[in-house]
Amino acid sequence: MVTTAYFAGEADAQMEMEMRGRTPVWGTGISRRTLLKGTGAAALAAAMGPHLNVRATTFQTPTVNISGTELKILQWSHFVPTYDTWFDNFVKEWGAANGVTTTVDHINTADVPAAIAAEISAGQGHDLLEHIVPVAQYGPAMLDMTDVVQEVTNRHGPQLDLAKRNSFNPTTNTYYAFNHGYAPDPANFRKSLWEQAGFPNGPATFDELLEGGGKIMNEQGVQMGIGMSNEVDSNMAAQAMLWAFGGSVQDENENVVINSPETIAAVEYMARLFEAAMTPEVFGWNAASNNQLMIAGQASYILNSISAYRTAQGDQPDVAKDVFFGTPLVGPAGQERALAHGHAVFNYMIPKHSKFPDTAKEFLFHLVANYDQAADQSKLYNFPSFPSTVPNLTQEGGPLDNDPFGSEPANKLASLKTAEQWTTNLGWPGPANPAIGEVFGSFILPNMMARTARGEMSAADSVAQAEKDTLPIFEKWRAEGLIGGGQ
Amino acid sequence: MSTIAATPPPETRERRYLLDREGVLGPLMLLPAVVYIIALVGFPLGLAIAYSLSDVTIGDQGLDWVGFRNFVDVAKNGTFQKALRNTFLFTLASQVLVLTLANILALVLSSDFKGKRLVRFLILLPWTTPIALGAIGWLWLLDSVYSPIDWVLRQVNLLGPGTIFGPRGNMYWTAKADLAQLSVLLIHTWRTLPLATVILLAGLTAIPQDVKDAANVDGAGFWRQLIYIRIPLLLPIMAVATLFGMVFTFTDMTVVYVLTRGGPIDNTQVLASWAYFKGIEGGNLAQGAAIAMFLFPVLVGVAVLMLRMARRTETT
Numbered sequence: 055m056v057t058t059a060y061f062a063g064e065a066d067a068q069m070e071m072e073m074r075g076r077t078p079v080w081g082t083g084i085s086r087r088t089l090l091k092g093t094g095a096a097a098l099a100a101a102m103g104p105h106l107n108v109r110a111t112t113f114q115t116p117t118v119n120i121s122g123t124e125l126k127i128l129q130w131s132h133f134v135p136t137y138d139t140w141f142d143n144f145v146k147e148w149g150a151a152n153g154v155t156t157t158v159d160h161i162n163t164a165d166v167p168a169a170i171a172a173e174i175s176a177g178q179g180h181d182l183l184e185h186i187v188p189v190a191q192y193g194p195a196m197l198d199m200t201d202v203v204q205e206v207t208n209r210h211g212p213q214l215d216l217a218k219r220n221s222f223n224p225t226t227n228t229y230y231a232f233n234h235g236y237a238p239d240p241a242n243f244r245k246s247l248w249e250q251a252g253f254p255n256g257p258a259t260f261d262e263l264l265e266g267g268g269k270i271m272n273e274q275g276v277q278m279g280i281g282m283s284n285e286v287d288s289n290m291a292a293q294a295m296l297w298a299f300g301g302s303v304q305d306e307n308e309n310v311v312i313n314s315p316e317t318i319a320a321v322e323y324m325a326r327l328f329e330a331a332m333t334p335e336v337f338g339w340n341a342a343s344n345n346q347l348m349i350a351g352q353a354s355y356i357l358n359s360i361s362a363y364r365t366a367q368g369d370q371p372d373v374a375k376d377v378f379f380g381t382p383l384v385g386p387a388g389q390e391r392a393l394a395h396g397h398a399v400f401n402y403m404i405p406k407h408s409k410f411p412d413t414a415k416e417f418l419f420h421l422v423a424n425y426d427q428a429a430d431q432s433k434l435y436n437f438p439s440f441p442s443t444v445p446n447l448t449q450e451g452g453p454l455d456n457d458p459f460g461s462e463p464a465n466k467l468a469s470l471k472t473a474e475q476w477t478t479n480l481g482w483p484g485p486a487n488p489a490i491g492e493v494f495g496s497f498i499l500p501n502m503m504a505r506t507a508r509g510e511m512s513a514a515d516s517v518a519q520a521e522k523d524t525l526p527i528f529e530k531w532r533a534e535g536l537i538g539g540g541q
Numbered sequence: 542m543s544t545i546a547a548t549p550p551p552e553t554r555e556r557r558y559l560l561d562r563e564g565v566l567g568p569l570m571l572l573p574a575v576v577y578i579i580a581l582v583g584f585p586l587g588l589a590i591a592y593s594l595s596d597v598t599i600g601d602q603g604l605d606w607v608g609f610r611n612f613v614d615v616a617k618n619g620t621f622q623k624a625l626r627n628t629f630l631f632t633l634a635s636q637v638l639v640l641t642l643a644n645i646l647a648l649v650l651s652s653d654f655k656g657k658r659l660v661r662f663l664i665l666l667p668w669t670t671p672i673a674l675g676a677i678g679w680l681w682l683l684d685s686v687y688s689p690i691d692w693v694l695r696q697v698n699l700l701g702p703g704t705i706f707g708p709r710g711n712m713y714w715t716a717k718a719d720l721a722q723l724s725v726l727l728i729h730t731w732r733t734l735p736l737a738t739v740i741l742l743a744g745l746t747a748i749p750q751d752v753k754d755a756a757n758v759d760g761a762g763f764w765r766q767l768i769y770i771r772i773p774l775l776l777p778i779m780a781v782a783t784l785f786g787m788v789f790t791f792t793d794m795t796v797v798y799v800l801t802r803g804g805p806i807d808n809t810q811v812l813a814s815w816a817y818f819k820g821i822e823g824g825n826l827a828q829g830a831a832i833a834m835f836l837f838p839v840l841v842g843v844a845v846l847m848l849r850m851a852r853r854t855e856t857t
Binding site for chain 1 (some may be wrong): 596598599600601602614617618619620680684685686687709711713714715716717721801802803804805806807817818819821822823824825826828
């Protein structure tokens with residue numbers, strides 16, 4: 055069944071479609087062809103299994119006239135390729151239904167910042183830019199998305215706090231991006247290995263990680279893989295470890311507080327963990343390396359989204375069967391600070407040079423309205439920032455309890471049901487601001503860990519070095535008026 | 542039938558007269574080159590200088606002047622100091638290697654043997670491969686899990702428990718500081734060796750035959766000929782090859798970006814990659830430009846040397 059909600063201009067939309075030479079299905083505003091496609095997609099989805107109770111595409115009449123405009127989207131190549139295939143078609147159908155010429159360009163996620171920077175400098179390019187890490191440092195060149203957040207909130211209920219904190223700059227009081235979803239960052243562990251080490255459900259605390267990981271390394275010869283390298287996963291792992299030990303890079307008021315006994319304890323712990331359970335490879339990794347190690351069956355424990363597991367399901371089914379998921383580990387600071395980043399946070403930005411910002415906003419409304427499809431086509435990689443759009447995702451007996459994509463056992467992803475509680479933003483307890491963005495871009499945290507793990511510096515010296523590198527970054531962005539703090 | 546000589550109209554005559562004047566035609570012919578240099582070299586350079594003296598960011602490209610503050614901040618940073626050192630290390634060490642190997646290769650390739658053309662083709666291949674593709678190939682070869690080089694080492698019992706390269710099953714090429722630096726160095730050598738070889742090969746073939754004949758008649762052996770004839774005569778062309786190699790290596794960020802992203806612990810960071818991480822990924826365009834400006838003095842020096850050599854060639 056095709057559901058279509060109308061907010062305004064039904065007759066206008068009907069007329070536009072007739073003028074474009076397509077026969078509208080009266081009362082819906084979409085063409086017969088689109089209707090048939092939508093119905094076909096629904097039938098296909100039904101035939102494929104339970105999935106997410108995915109509804110057929112919902113088309114809404116735009117709040118402004120966007121017919122005859124263009125929409126050019128630049129975004130990352132999704133880690134789950136089926137998403138891109140679906141998305142391209144989804145955009146095309148929306149464009150056809152609204153008389154908008156659409157283009158979608160996908161590039162490697164590592165190349166997105168450079169592409170955005172080039173477009174800002176040129177003052178032209180795409181109308182919608184998506185990156186999976188908050189780039190508040192690009193904020194001044196982007197439109198404030200407050201109106202989009204408000205409109206979507208009106209339609210679908212409140213946005214998750216973690217989504218707001220990953221896209222809102224409290225100093226400038228603007229949404230530099232619109233966050234539509236995130237990917238949880240659970241622990242991935244090999245059950246058979248941890249069972250033999252006496253932890254059948256994987257480690258729950260950092261102490262257990264050290265004990266069990268060391269045992270597995272010594273007795274079974276399999277290392278764990280938590281990166282300490284110049285790449286994004288290492289940044290996230292280091293940040294999560296700081297939190298669990300009671301430290302952080304900044305406080306809630308955006309002051310640098312990295313040099314603390316808690317951070318030093320986290321760095322010392324990481325050195326012990328490396329010594330007990332890892333090999334030097336973690337110093338030379340790129341973002342794909344921990345996935346590769348897990349898929350190769352050579353890692354007992356990594357921190358990653360479910361994408362590595364989804365790949366293993368296809369390429370190494372035996373390994374995939376043995377991969378299970380856990381929530382963030384509890385450290386000395388207790389359960390409250392057992393947190394993880396969103397492994398990816400899906401932020402769309404509209405650059406100020408966009409020729410058709412209203413068209414871009416209308417598309418975002420459309421995307422959120424159909425987010426059940428996004429979650430489904432990403433094989434449950436994408437979690438919604440507006441939970442009402444995928445109502446059954448985290449419900450008891452929902453897809454995380456009964457994975458429609460062939461997990462054995464079917465409830466393997468059940469620990470992700472609480473992801474909303476333990477996922478937070480880049481730079482917590484402060485906001486995801488430009489300074490934190492540059493700290494991540496300069497790999498200060500993984501290098502802080504690595505210097506001590508390699509025996510090059512004591513933990514205290516390494517943390518002091520990290521503070522020395524971090525302070526000028528915060529001062530710079532504070533002078534730009536983009537972050538608060540400074541007291 | 543009468544013929545009427547066509548008399549060009551006065552304006553055409555005047556134009557032709559103008560074009561006959563060297564003072565007009567010369568600058569006119571040079572104009573495209575000048576426009577090209579201003580647009581594609583001068584303007585970006587000027588912009589980079591302006592950026593480095595301002596507080597420009599990716600998000601806010603307004604230029605508020607801050608003097609030399611960016612240079613001071615950048616110079617104080619430990620990673621920058623590593624990047625500066627590594628840039629010189631990779632450039633100088635790779636060019637020493639390239640020069641040595643290119644001389645050997647050029648000598649081998651200048652002699653006659655079966656399959657010479659195939660060997661020349663294979664040696665030239667790395668130069669024809671886009672550097673990004675080449676670096677990705679090396680990334681796979683040096684992978685921490687699947688490295689074929691490690692596999693070969695294991696097969697010949699050089700890697701693994703009780704072997705010369707240690708007990709582990711992998712070398713971890715990009716994870717250990719010394720091996721990562723060696724890897725970057727060797728890839729730069731692999732990449733610039735073909736060009737240097739071709740340049741030196743051209744130089745070798747240009748050595749007059751009578752000089753070689755005279756040396757043979759005098760009974761000079763291989764080493765004597767190499768040290769007293771070939772190397773001295775090849776010196777100018779070796780300098781050209783070295784200068785080209787230096788420019789390519791000194792300014793390159795692709796190898797480091799693809800292979801190590803500057804790691805481990807920034808031990809392979811170079812000026813170009815650090816400028817990118819600071820300026821583009823970090824959004825701090827001003828500091829990125831300031832870091833890149835440290836490349837400038839060396840490149841100016843190399844350019845001056847090249848121009849001098851070109852002038853010397855013109856006059857001799």
